[in-house]
Amino acid sequence: xxxxxxxxxxxxxxxxxxxxxxxxxxxxxxxxxxxxxxxxxxxxxxxxxxxxxxxxxxxxxxxxxxxxxxxxxxxxxxxxxxxxxxxxxxxxxxxxxxxxxxxxxxxxxxxxxxxxxxxxxxxxxxxxxxxxxxxxxxxxxxxxxxxxxxxxxxxxxxxxxxxxxxxxxxxxxxxxxxxxxxxxxxxxxxxxxxxxxxxxxxxxxxxxxxxxxxxxxxxxxxxxxxxxxxxxxxxxxxxxxxxxxxxxxxxxxxxxxxxxxxxxxxxxxxxxxxxxxxxxxxxxxxxxxxxxxxxxxxxxxxxxxxxxxxxxxxxxxxxxxxxxxxx
Amino acid sequence: xxxxxxxxxxxxxxxxxxxxxxxxxxxxxxxxxxxxxxxxxxxxxxxxxxxxxxxxxxxxxxxxxxxxxxxxxxxxxxxxxxxxxxxxxxxxxxxxxxxxxxxxxxxxxxxxxxxxxxxxxxxxxxxxxxxxxxxxxxxxxxxxxxxxxxxxxxxxxxxxxxxxxxxxxxxxxxxxxxxxxxxxxxxxxxxxxxxxxxxxxxxxxxxxxxxxxxxxxxxxxxxxxxxxxxxxxxxxxxxxxxxxxxxxxxxxxxxxxxxxxxxxxxxxx
Numbered sequence: 001x002x003x004x005x006x007x008x009x010x011x012x013x014x015x016x017x018x019x020x021x022x023x024x025x026x027x028x029x030x031x032x033x034x035x036x037x038x039x040x041x042x043x044x045x046x047x048x049x050x051x052x053x054x055x056x057x058x059x060x061x062x063x064x065x066x067x068x069x070x071x072x073x074x075x076x077x078x079x080x081x082x083x084x085x086x087x088x089x090x091x092x093x094x095x096x097x098x099x100x101x102x103x104x105x106x107x108x109x110x111x112x113x114x115x116x117x118x119x120x121x122x123x124x125x126x127x128x129x130x131x132x133x134x135x136x137x138x139x140x141x142x143x144x145x146x147x148x149x150x151x152x153x154x155x156x157x158x159x160x161x162x163x164x165x166x167x168x169x170x171x172x173x174x175x176x177x178x179x180x181x182x183x184x185x186x187x188x189x190x191x192x193x194x195x196x197x198x199x200x201x202x203x204x205x206x207x208x209x210x211x212x213x214x215x216x217x218x219x220x221x222x223x224x225x226x227x228x229x230x231x232x233x234x235x236x237x238x239x240x241x242x243x244x245x246x247x248x249x250x251x252x253x254x255x256x257x258x259x260x261x262x263x264x265x266x267x268x269x270x271x272x273x274x275x276x277x278x279x280x281x282x283x284x285x286x287x288x289x290x291x292x293x294x295x296x297x298x299x300x301x302x303x304x305x306x307x308x309x310x311x312x313x314x315x316x317x318x319x320x321x322x323x324x325x326x327x
Numbered sequence: 328x329x330x331x332x333x334x335x336x337x338x339x340x341x342x343x344x345x346x347x348x349x350x351x352x353x354x355x356x357x358x359x360x361x362x363x364x365x366x367x368x369x370x371x372x373x374x375x376x377x378x379x380x381x382x383x384x385x386x387x388x389x390x391x392x393x394x395x396x397x398x399x400x401x402x403x404x405x406x407x408x409x410x411x412x413x414x415x416x417x418x419x420x421x422x423x424x425x426x427x428x429x430x431x432x433x434x435x436x437x438x439x440x441x442x443x444x445x446x447x448x449x450x451x452x453x454x455x456x457x458x459x460x461x462x463x464x465x466x467x468x469x470x471x472x473x474x475x476x477x478x479x480x481x482x483x484x485x486x487x488x489x490x491x492x493x494x495x496x497x498x499x500x501x502x503x504x505x506x507x508x509x510x511x512x513x514x515x516x517x518x519x520x521x522x523x524x525x526x527x528x529x530x531x532x533x534x535x536x537x538x539x540x541x542x543x544x545x546x547x548x549x550x551x552x553x554x555x556x557x558x559x560x561x562x563x564x565x566x567x568x569x570x571x572x573x574x575x576x577x578x579x580x581x582x583x584x585x586x587x588x589x590x591x592x593x594x595x596x
């Protein structure tokens with residue numbers, strides 16, 4: 001028999017908390033409105049993207065300002081496959097999105113990881129904007145500023161085209177996205193607690209020392225870049241059917257900024273921080289947008305407040321609160 | 328380390344390094360054999376740290392070559408060098424501030440065991456990595472602080488940890504850039520004793536250190552290389568160096584010079 005102390009110890013609390021959060025999210029479509037479930041569905045797509053983004057930012061110390069590029073690559077892959085090639089299988093879409101985005105990330109990353117800090121941020125921003133221009137100008141291929149339609153995919157081989165749209169999105173597609181998120185979050189957890197994850201953190205803290213300890217700094221940064229690009233592609237590919245239409249705005253720099261914002265809001269020092277940030281961002285944005293058209297003004301204020309008062313984000317505030325309670 | 332002195336393990340041939348107009352190293356050559364404990368001494372600006380940076384492949388010399396185990400290593404960079412078996416510690420504390428002591432040492436061990444590309448295996452369940460990290464921590468008397476964040480360690484322990492992480496790579500040659508600078512006198516001897524005994528246990532063949540504290544230099548070294556204005560002023564056993572008035576006066580400054588020679592003349596009279 002395990003004692004109560006063991007069951008409620010810190011590590012177990014985390015598992016219990018996660019299990020509860022998982023059950024809550026799974027059950028949400030049953031009692032919440034379709035709209036809330038729909039917002040949660042978009043959160044799943046962003047959640048996958050930001051946990052990938054945070055491998056690069058929080059764990060490796062590289063701030064990408066063009067990360068939406070890979071999300072757009074995933075979303076456009078879904079659009080191309082469904083509307084131009086009639087490939088409707090979501091599993092194939094996800095695999096192709098990962099392959100396309102990984103190749104892109106491998107090429108772009110090979111250039112970007114030679115630089116750090118502001119130079120890295122500016123280079124990634126530049127590539128993001130290059131991709132934006134490409135999507136905008138090659139309109140005969142990409143539909144230009146109108147973008148492309150994303151047809152409804154089949155899930156695990158089941159053709160679900162008969163179901164009404166919102167019922168599909170907040171039903172089977174919701175569940176599907178949730179499972180993908182759970183799997184990818186678990187894999188990322190494995191990655192950050194692996195020897196590779198340790199090396200990434202060492203690079204973030206002190207690249208010179210890491211190099212003297214035999215860590216191939218640039219190569220590992222590149223691995224992290226490619227992995228986070230692949231994650232963003234899955235996020236983008238999952239988002240595409242939910243929004244039904246992809247456009248170049250997906251890779252515009254403000255969209256990359258949104259990913260940075262979510263991560264900062266939730267706290268980049270914590271594994272779960274970006275997830276908290278993502279969920280708060282999406283629901284807060286919806287609330288504030290319904291109140292005022294100047295929602296960017298409010299969000300700018302929030303961002304300034306976080307950076308000055310709580311640089312650890314929401315997760316940081318919760319963490320210090322828990323610590324204080326313990327003492 | 329005095330017992331077996333063998334073949335040449337590290338050598339510099341006519342190394343020149345300029346920073347613009349300033350000549351930091353102007354033709355430095357020497358050979359270091361297995362089994363030697365060599366101290367590099369010299370006044371500030373003599374080129375000691377530049378020399379260490381050239382030897383560890385961080386800086387590319389303008390002229391000249393560096394060889395390690397008969398292989399040219401000029402400018403190949405610290406990462407490859409650490410894999411070949413040459414490690415270093417730093418003059419200024421160089422740590423991963425947000426790491427615990429044990430995690431810090433694990434970085435070196437993961438790298439030595441070539442496990443950095445294990446993307447999905449659990450680090451904490453890898454008993455080989457954690458076990459070896461703990462062994463190194465014990466060797467350097469840091470095992471009781473294994474879970475302390477390195478940024479919260481006292482200065483002496485930070486220095487010790489930096490040195491310990493270089494030892495954890497199990498190198499054949501280790502270069503220590505002022506291992507006892509910024510550390511209290513009582514800590515200095517503790518650090519030196521620890522690293523000499525640790526290097527015996529790990530099987531390190533040669534130690535090269537840059538050091539300002541002459542008590543430590545003269546009591547631990549087999550050989551002393553004195554640098555002055557980028558050139559080798561003297562190279563020999565501590566006993567010969569001690570007697571060389573020019574070296575002592577240049578390297579140690581007038582005050583020390585007066586102290587040593589007055590004590591010698593006291594002894595004579």
